[in-house]
Amino acid sequence: MTTDIQALFHRPEQGVYLLNHSVGCLPGSASDAFQSHFLEPWKQQGSHAWGQWLENLTRFNAALASLLNGKSQQFCPQTNLSSALTKIVGSLPPASAGQHILISERDFPSMGFVIQTLCKRFGLKPRFIPHGADLTDLNRWDDMLSDDVWLAFITHVQSNDSLRLPVADITGLTKKKSIISVVDIAQSAGVVPIDLDAWQADFIIGSSVKWLCGGPGSGYLWASDEIIAECEPMDVGWFSHQNPMAFDIHHFDYAVDAGRFMGGTPSIMPFTVSAESIRTLDRIGTETIFQHNQKLINHIIAQINQGEIRSPMQENRRGGTLAISFKDNQKAMQAMNHAGIFCDQRSEGLRFSPHIYNTEEDADQLVEVINRLKI
Ligand SMILES: Cc1ncc(COP(=O)(O)O)c(C=O)c1O
Known part of the structure; x- marks a missing residue:
């Protein structure tokens, strides 16, 4: 299902796009x-x-x-x-x-x-x-x-x-x-x-x-x-x-x-x-999008070995973005840019927002970058 849905959107060809709290990707239709x-x-x-x-x-x-x-x-x-x-x-x-x-x-x-x-x-x-x-x-x-x-x-x-x-x-x-x-x-x-x-x-x-x-x-x-x-x-x-x-x-x-x-x-x-x-x-359905988004957020939270989660841990208290604060957010942001992870930095740290067209592999790539951070 996800593969078909992914094909509906134009995503940047390089990198992992997790900036959907800022600009969502253009549907082909x-x-x-x-x-x-x-x-x-x-x-x-x-x-x-x-x-x-x-x-x-x-x-x-x-x-x-x-x-x-x-x-x-x-x-x-x-x-x-x-x-x-x-x-x-x-x-x-x-x-x-x-x-x-x-x-x-x-x-x-x-x-x-x-x-x-x-x-x-x-x-x-x-x-x-x-x-x-x-x-x-x-x-x-x-x-x-x-x-x-x-x-x-x-x-x-x-x-x-x-x-x-x-x-x-x-x-x-x-x-x-x-x-x-x-x-x-x-x-x-x-x-x-x-x-x-x-x-x-x-x-x-x-x-x-x-x-x-x-x-x-x-x-x-x-x-x-x-x-x-x-x-x-x-x-x-x-x-x-x-x-x-x-x-x-x-x-x-x-x-x-x-x-x-x-x-x-x-x-x-x-x-x-x-x-x-x-x-x-x-047509995809907001409930389906929400479930997918939360699944990926939970996956990231479960796998990372550093960073403080600044978004609520309970699904019924949070939206679609995962905010994580690192010891040095500026350095973490530089590492994300270097690794091609699309995200941004605000008062609560770095923001990552998976949409319906993001995959578990996207989440894994982010996890890998976070777990390799030396800050
Ligand atoms: C919660 C919230 N409200 C409003 C806005 C933007 O308002 P405007 O459409 O006037 O630029 C944003 C933009 O990031 C937002 O996150």
């Missing part, structure tokens, strides 16, 4: 789709390509809906998580001055930049869950979700150590306390099974560049049915209109669904690629 669903219609039809181009956005939303158990009309293509978060917060009925946005010091820094900027603009205050707090502790969340919190930002899987948060339990708390929830699935979509229906969050934001193998530029937001009607995005355009072709400059009606977050003439290219990538991964 996505490369073909770019040619047939974007370039060919343009070549053959010029402006009349728009019909087919827009279908690519519909396919993108439908692919996400199937993968994440949502509805197509709840998704809206976005450039990246940062801009999606800015649009979401700017679209909501204003919070009372002095209210807080809750975020963790361990969240991806870009999310913190957005939240602090928005707080300044809207008279709100950021409140950080301290770095050392156990983000899986519901009592801690219960304490932090106090009366003066307006919105909580929750990262499903942390990018540095791959800690996985119990999102459904946390959004259960935010719901009970009428606090708006925004969940970041950048590091989980495509590798950890997600059921949006079960989560009951208000908003989800994500990208396709990592485990979804869809390249940069094809982010997305998801909004619950209940909250969409309350959202009035500031960043609008004719594609946010219920009827983009109405062309009456004096009359603007927000689209009834998440399409209200579209804005002006949409970008098509990145979504043409990622729609097909997401469909490919969905």
Whole structure:
């Protein structure tokens, strides 16, 4: 099975590719789709390509809906998580001055930049869950979700150590306390099974560049049915209109669904690629991908004779990345580069992320390099 699946992706020909937390490998079908669903219609039809181009956005939303158990009309293509978060917060009925946005010091820094900027603009205050707090502790969340919190930002899987948060339990708390929830699935979509229906969050934001193998530029937001009607995005355009072709400059009606977050003439290219990538991964199945990924991570953990594991040891508490800290991480990184192991270095050490197209031999090669390290 793995051999067939491997053939579906273009992997770098040399070395062992374990950087899937950064950029997932291009599926052959996505490369073909770019040619047939974007370039060919343009070549053959010029402006009349728009019909087919827009279908690519519909396919993108439908692919996400199937993968994440949502509805197509709840998704809206976005450039990246940062801009999606800015649009979401700017679209909501204003919070009372002095209210807080809750975020963790361990969240991806870009999310913190957005939240602090928005707080300044809207008279709100950021409140950080301290770095050392156990983000899986519901009592801690219960304490932090106090009366003066307006919105909580929750990262499903942390990018540095791959800690996985119990999102459904946390959004259960935010719901009970009428606090708006925004969940970041950048590091989980495509590798950890997600059921949006079960989560009951208000908003989800994500990208396709990592485990979804869809390249940069094809982010997305998801909004619950209940909250969409309350959202009035500031960043609008004719594609946010219920009827983009109405062309009456004096009359603007927000689209009834998440399409209200579209804005002006949409970008098509990145979504043409990622729609097909997401469909490919969905056909394989996230549960299958997760099992394979965890098997390889466990295999590596069991075989190495040095390095401190900084990711959780329990599968139900971690995402798809294995972070290992060595005595000298810089030297370890040099050894990885030398041996052709694709990985990177962050605060918790080196990050290794096996996807469905990685094999036990890949894991063994990594183990061999680690066990030979002289640091
Ligand atoms: C957890 C998490 N959130 C967000 C991002 C990226 O955000 P943006 O799409 O705005 O660049 C990353 C990128 O590594 C991430 O790991």
